[in-house]
Amino acid sequence: MGRVGATVGATGEAEILRRILSRLPASAAVVGPGDDAAVIAAPDGRVVATTDTLVHGPDFRLAWSTPFQLGWKAAAVNLADVAAMGARPTALLVALALPDETPAAFVEGLADGLAAACAELAPGCAVEGGDLTVSDTLTIAVTALGSLDGRDPVRRSGARPGDEVRVIGDLGIAARGLAVLFDRFSGPGGEPLPVTAAALGALAPDAAHAVSRQLAPRPPVAAGADAAAAGATAMMDVSDGLALDATRMAQASGVTLDLERSTLGEDAAAALTGGEDHALLLTVPPGTTSAGRRIGVVRERGAAALTVDGVAYERRGGWDPYRDWDAGRG
Amino acid sequence: MGRVGATVGATGEAEILRRILSRLPASAAVVGPGDDAAVIAAPDGRVVATTDTLVHGPDFRLAWSTPFQLGWKAAAVNLADVAAMGARPTALLVALALPDETPAAFVEGLADGLAAACAELAPGCAVEGGDLTVSDTLTIAVTALGSLDGRDPVRRSGARPGDEVRVIGDLGIAARGLAVLFDRFSGPGGEPLPVTAAALGALAPDAAHAVSRQLAPRPPVAAGADAAAAGATAMMDVSDGLALDATRMAQASGVTLDLERSTLGEDAAAALTGGEDHALLLTVPPGTTSAGRRIGVVRERGAAALTVDGVAYERRGGWDPYRDWDAGRG
Numbered sequence: 168m169g170r171v172g173a174t175v176g177a178t179g180e181a182e183i184l185r186r187i188l189s190r191l192p193a194s195a196a197v198v199g200p201g202d203d204a205a206v207i208a209a210p211d212g213r214v215v216a217t218t219d220t221l222v223h224g225p226d227f228r229l230a231w232s233t234p235f236q237l238g239w240k241a242a243a244v245n246l247a248d249v250a251a252m253g254a255r256p257t258a259l260l261v262a263l264a265l266p267d268e269t270p271a272a273f274v275e276g277l278a279d280g281l282a283a284a285c286a287e288l289a290p291g292c293a294v295e296g297g298d299l300t301v302s303d304t305l306t307i308a309v310t311a312l313g314s315l316d317g318r319d320p321v322r323r324s325g326a327r328p329g330d331e332v333r334v335i336g337d338l339g340i341a342a343r344g345l346a347v348l349f350d351r352f353s354g355p356g357g358e359p360l361p362v363t364a365a366a367l368g369a370l371a372p373d374a375a376h377a378v379s380r381q382l383a384p385r386p387p388v389a390a391g392a393d394a395a396a397a398g399a400t401a402m403m404d405v406s407d408g409l410a411l412d413a414t415r416m417a418q419a420s421g422v423t424l425d426l427e428r429s430t431l432g433e434d435a436a437a438a439l440t441g442g443e444d445h446a447l448l449l450t451v452p453p454g455t456t457s458a459g460r461r462i463g464v465v466r467e468r469g470a471a472a473l474t475v476d477g478v479a480y481e482r483r484g485g486w487d488p489y490r491d492w493d494a495g496r497g
Numbered sequence: 498m499g500r501v502g503a504t505v506g507a508t509g510e511a512e513i514l515r516r517i518l519s520r521l522p523a524s525a526a527v528v529g530p531g532d533d534a535a536v537i538a539a540p541d542g543r544v545v546a547t548t549d550t551l552v553h554g555p556d557f558r559l560a561w562s563t564p565f566q567l568g569w570k571a572a573a574v575n576l577a578d579v580a581a582m583g584a585r586p587t588a589l590l591v592a593l594a595l596p597d598e599t600p601a602a603f604v605e606g607l608a609d610g611l612a613a614a615c616a617e618l619a620p621g622c623a624v625e626g627g628d629l630t631v632s633d634t635l636t637i638a639v640t641a642l643g644s645l646d647g648r649d650p651v652r653r654s655g656a657r658p659g660d661e662v663r664v665i666g667d668l669g670i671a672a673r674g675l676a677v678l679f680d681r682f683s684g685p686g687g688e689p690l691p692v693t694a695a696a697l698g699a700l701a702p703d704a705a706h707a708v709s710r711q712l713a714p715r716p717p718v719a720a721g722a723d724a725a726a727a728g729a730t731a732m733m734d735v736s737d738g739l740a741l742d743a744t745r746m747a748q749a750s751g752v753t754l755d756l757e758r759s760t761l762g763e764d765a766a767a768a769l770t771g772g773e774d775h776a777l778l779l780t781v782p783p784g785t786t787s788a789g790r791r792i793g794v795v796r797e798r799g800a801a802a803l804t805v806d807g808v809a810y811e812r813r814g815g816w817d818p819y820r821d822w823d824a825g826r827g
Binding site: 197198201202203204205206207208209210211212213214215216217218219220222224225226248249251252254258260261262264295296297298300301302303304306308310311312313315320322323324402403404419 | 527535537538548588590626627628630633640641642650654
C-alpha cells in the first residue's frame with residue numbers, strides 16, 4: 168500500500184509515532200518524548216494539571232471537523248483549563264485511540280493542529296508525551312500541565328461580595344456555529360454533511376466565523392495568567408455556557424452573581440446559554456483596571472445563585488449544544 | 498429506575514462523579530478535584546508525567562476483568578512508567594469515556610480499583626482530577642505524575658559497558674495468564690467467557706496466580722525510586738516483553754545487552770517474550786548491592802543489540818500477547 172491513502176493499521180505504530188513527532192515543535196522539557204515518561208519543569212514547586220477528552224460522536228463529527236481543527240480543539244480546550252487557574256501552559260500529553268482504518272494523513276493533520284494551537288495560544292508549550300492505541304472509537308485524550316510562576320491558583324470559589332464580574336473572550340459564538348452546522352450541514356436523516364470551503368464561502372461572514380470558532384475555538388489562554396497577576400479573585404473556563412458556569416462559580420463561592428443584560432450584546436440569551444467558546448469568567452476587586460470586560464457584580468448570597476439585572480435567572484429555551492447530538496454521527 | 502442496576506446514562510454525570518469521588522482517598526494536592534485543574538506539589542521543581550490508555554477490545558475484555566481489576570490495572574501500568582524514571586508517583590488524572598449503558602456499579606468498582614492500586618503500590622498518590630465523557634467504546638485514559646525528589650531521571654539511554662543488567666519483578670507471568678484466559682475462558686467462536694470464582698478455583702494455583710497478574714499486574718513501583726537512589730544508570734518498564742524492551746534499551750544506550758539464560762528461570766523463552774508484567778529492567782554499576790536480581794551484563798555495542806549467553810537473540814515463537822486479540826470481544 169502506498170503512502171497516499173495508507174491507514175494507521177497498515178502504516179504501523181512506530182512509523183505513525185515518527186510522523187507525529189516530526190510535525191511537533193522541539194521538546195522544551197527536561198526529558199521529552201521517547202522514554203517511559205516525560206520530565207517537565209515546574210519552576211515554583213507546583214504543577215497545574217488537567218485532562219479533557221474528545222470522543223467521536225458526542226464531541227465531534229469527522230464530516231464537520233478537519234483533522235487540523237480536531238487537533239487544535241483538543242489542545243485549546245485543555246489549555247483553557249490551565250489558563251482558568253491563572254497558570255501558563257507548559258506541556259501537553261496526548262493519548263490517541265484510533266481505528267485501524269484511520270488514514271495516516273489524518274494523524275498528521277491532527278499533529279499539525281496540536282502544534283499550531285500550542286504555538287498560537289501558548290507559546291513555549293509543546294507535546295511532551297503521549298500514547299497511541301487501537302480503538303473502535305476515535306478518541307483524543309489530552310492532559311495539559313502548567314506553571315503558576317509563584318502566584319496563587321485562582322479558584323472558582325474566591326468570588327467576594329463587591330467584586331466585579333468580568334469575562335475575557337467570546338460568549339455564544341461557538342454555539343451559534345454549532346446551530347449553523349446542524350441547520351446547513353445536516354442531511355435529511357440528520358447525518359452530518361461535509362463542510363467544504365465552497366459551502367463555507369456561501370455563508371454570511373458572521374455565520375462562517377461562528378462555524379470556525381465552534382470547530383477550532385480560540386480561548387484567551389495568555390489572559391489567564393495576566394488576570395491572576397492583576398488580582399482576579401475567582402476564575403473559570405466557560406465551557407457549558409455563561410449561565411451554568413456562573414451559577415457554579417456562585418455556588419462554589421457562596422455568593423450571588425448578578426449579571427447586567429446590557430453588557431451581554433444584542434443576543435443576551437445566546438451569550439447566557441451558548442457553550443464551548445472557552446471564554447474566561449472571572450471576578451476582580453472593584454476598580455481593577457485590566458482583566459476583561461465587566462458583565463456584572465458579586466453580591467451577598469441571596470435566594471438565587473445567579474441573577475440578571477437583579478432577577479433570578481431561569482433558563483428559557485436557548486440553544487442546547489448537546490440536543491440532538493446523537494442523531495447522526497459521521 | 499432504582500439504584501441497583503442503574504446505568505451511567507440514567508444516573509447522570511454529576512451523580513456518577515459524586516460516587517467516584519466518594520470512593521477515592523482524600524486529595525493530597527494543593528488543589529484537588531472540582532476546579533478547572535488540579536494543582537500538585539512538585540517539590541524539586543520538576544514533574545514526571547506519563548499517559549497510558551486502556552481500550553475495551555484491544556486492551557481488556559469485560560468478560561474477563563472485573564471493574565476493580567480494570568481500575569487497578571489502569572493505575573498500575575501508569576504508576577510503573579513513573580517508577581521506571583526513578584520517580585515517586587504523586588497524582589493520577591483519570592479520563593473515563595463510557596457507553597451510556599455502563600452500569601453505575603461498574604464505575605464504582607473501577608474507582609475502588611484505582612484507589613486500591615494507589616494505596617498498595619504508591620501510598621500518597623491519589624486521583625486528583627479527571628474527565629467523564631460518553632463513548633461507544635469504554636476507554637480509560639490515565640495520566641500519572643511523579644516527583645524525582647531531587648534525583649536525576651533514570652533514562653533508558655544510560656546503560657554503559659561493564660554495568661550489570663538487572664530486573665525487579667516478574668517476567669512472563671502475565672503472558673502466561675493471558676494464555677490461560679484464551680485457553681480456558683474462550684468459547685468455540687473465540688468469544689471470552691466469564692472468569693468466575695469457581696472456574697478460577699478449578700485451575701492449578703500457578704495458573705490462577707498468572708491470570709490474576711494478567712488482570713491486575715503488581716509492578717514494583719516503590720523499587721523504581723530505590724533503584725535510582727542506589728545508582729541505576731538506565732531503567733525502563735518491561736511492558737512488551739524482556740527481549741523487545743531490552744533491545745530498545747540497548748539501542749537507546751548504544752550498547753549490547755547480554756542476558757544470561759540461566760538467570761531467566763525454568764522457561765527462559767516465556768521470560769524473554771512475555772509482556773505486561775511491568776517489571777523494571779535496569780542497569781547498575783557492577784557490585785551495586787541492592788536494586789534487583791542480575792540477569793546479564795552490558796557490553797560494547799556489537800553486531801546485535803541483544804544477545805543471550807553471547808549469541809544474537811532471534812525471537813522464535815513464544816507467546817505473543819497481541820495475537821488473536823481481535824478475535825473476540827466481550
